[in-house]
Amino acid sequence: MNAQQSLIEMGITPEVAQRALQQTHGNLEAAVNYIFSGEVSDDQPVNQPQSAPMPGFAPGSLSGVMTNQIDDDEDDDSSSSERELSPPLPPRDSPGFSGMSEGVEIEIQSPKKSLVTDPTVVIPLPHSLFENYFALFSLSMCQYLPHLMAKPELGDLMYNPKWAQGSSDPSTSFIQQLQRLCSVVNASFSDRCYVSAKLFAAVLDAPLKRKLAEAEHLHEVLPSFIRSLIHALEECGCYAEDQIRSLFVSSALSSECKSLLSVLQFMPEEYESSLYAMFNALLYPELEEGEESGNSLLDLAPVLTIVFDEMDADTEVTSNRGVDVPLEFYPQLYTKSVKDAIVRPLQQQRKAAQERSRQVLAEMNGLKSYQGKDTLKFINSTLDYLQRDNQSKEIIDKLESLKNSIADHKTQRKNEYKELSQKLHGEWNLSHPTYLINEAMERGLIDEPYLLAMVVLSPGHYLQRSRSGQWKMIRTDSNMIRISDCAPSQVQATIRQHTTFPSKTPLMLLYVKSSHVSVDTIVSKSLESNEGITNFLRIDQEELNKE
Structure with missing residues (x-):
């Protein structure tokens, strides 16, 4: 069984499986990790080259977006010609x-x-x-x-x-x-x-x-x-x-200080699958254990202005599916109160689910193959030999029982993997955060x-x-x-x-x-x-x- 078929058996659509393997040069485990990232979707085109990172931009930093603060001390001298x-x-x-x-x-x-x-x-x-x-x-x-x-x-x-x-x-x-x-x-x-x-x-x-x-x-x-x-x-x-x-x-809080802003800005290299994903890269980066991100929005003005910069002469033009911009946007998701109450626990759930999914994948591979040999294929060929020559029924029954046990374990692991994958791409997906928005509204953390x-x-x-x-x-x-x-x-x-x-x-x-x-x-x-x-x-x- 090839790597793509293995992913399909786990509940991944053929399109996503093909795209993930293409991005990871056929490495099954790397493809699974890529799918876990939540950034690959069913409607993305195949052959999407990855964007080169913009020099000076570090994901999780507000320095790239909050570059224009309101400065009351700006020189207002208008005497120049x-x-x-x-x-x-x-x-x-x-x-x-x-x-x-x-x-x-x-x-x-x-x-x-x-x-x-x-x-x-x-x-x-x-x-x-x-x-x-x-x-x-x-x-x-x-x-x-x-x-x-x-x-x-x-x-x-x-x-x-x-x-x-x-x-x-x-x-x-x-x-x-x-x-x-x-x-x-x-x-x-x-x-x-x-x-x-x-x-x-x-x-x-x-x-x-x-x-x-x-x-x-x-x-x-x-x-x-x-x-x-x-x-x-x-x-x-x-x-x-x-x-x-x-x-x-x-106003916003970065790891360095509190800032005032009237415009949020993104460079062409920061395009993501959705506007939420673009905000996530700045405010909800994937953190190592023990790390802390102080990036948050604080007081949100009723008028929110967002600018996507035009390309420069040295901009690397890359093709993708474009940015999904919601007609109703909830920037409140990026305030400190929502981040502490909902997003941080959800990130921990995502991290645990990703780790468990890797374990499930390893278990499924162990059930499928032993020392490079297809376990079920070996059992089936042995059963065919024993049944053809009318060998011991006791051995045949034991092998049938072993075969059914392996199949049951594979089904359980596959269902567990599919459930985790659905959550990572559904209610735990930060790029399309419908679950997050509903949860925050129920708790009174988001109003409108x-x-x-x-x-x-x-x-x-x-x-x-x-x-x-x-x-x-x-x-x-x-x-x-x-x-x-x-x-x-x-x-x-x-x-x-x-x-x-x-x-x-x-x-x-x-x-x-x-x-x-x-x-x-x-x-x-x-x-x-x-x-x-x-x-x-x-x-x-x-x-x-x-x-």
Whole structure:
């Protein structure tokens, strides 16, 4: 019997068995250990090369993901000239889209929507990659936190007929732009089809422009933009203490210290089978006995931003099945309370189950073979010889009894192995932790999910969830906007497709805690109670009606 058949007899599917043996060069015991890892699944393609580890990244370390802390002491000097703040740099291209999609197709000649129910979209700026992500982040916040964006009473939003193209007075503030965008995004009667990403690029402060000039990756500058958003809102003076900051800033505990973070970041080499698996590699590493990992999330903000870095010139491109990103995510699994109460005991169970499975495999091999000879084959051939020559019935009965005993032991060991394997791949699987989530909810350690609100694949290609749960896929370039309905399964499939290979542009995932998703009645009341927004909407709609 070959190694693959041995694994199949233990309850492993032929696909997984073949893949495990392929990865371990035919070594049966190594294949079993690989299967125990929980990272091989039935729907992975065969011939998956392993990714080379990223230099400087150690699994179980938060240093690779929490590199951007909120720093209140950052120099805010804005006296430098624009030329000093923005030295010449190679342009960061903002690719549009390729291919066609079903749905509404709008040629950008009129600023009016084809249907009033279509979402207001953001048109990217060329050669302004990071600024386009800032605008899309702002769009999502205006959609999911509109009652907070509309709370400041600014009086006059200074209407300019070309405001949506980014034309503004030099005195225009960040919060004014937020309220303008918030108004047309959430007003049910607004016909405003699109706004330009220049809307926010035009009001970036000097320190942020300096960071833009220096940054090479989105995760290096996005926290500074979030910080600017926090300061813009806090300066209005109409919120409770730390109300705004606590929306965006989480905290984490590493083995070295406590950190504040607003963005969690992963490199292309850190892609795993699922978003949970990617978090596991950082926070739940396989530890030797006696080792202790201090990596945990502590306070979780309602808005969670995750960035998958784009590929560099030296990124090793590897093919896999893509990353499974849940539409409902439970980052609470990675808090210290859940880790201590549930995950650590589960890790010990996994370790014991893996060790016992190896013992069971050794016992099965011992029953199958003795000194390289197939035991049952030897007994069967002996029985055939004795029965053919009518030899002693007593010897035949003893051999039959021995044969049945070996078969019974093999069945028991195989069933035990199958049960352990099912638990390792099912309720004890940290990469698809349904059991963990249910257990934590029953114990009151997890309250509610975080909902995936926006997926930015590139500045001209993003997926957006409405507050009611309807997904739209939006693709834009300088001439055309395409809007199509998107089923939840299509959202996940699209993300997997775009994470099969490292992307040329960063991927940005925005999650919002479900209890912080505003209901339409509150949104409408917030807009109507703000006189500046109400007047701006009226004037903007009158301007659109002239088209």
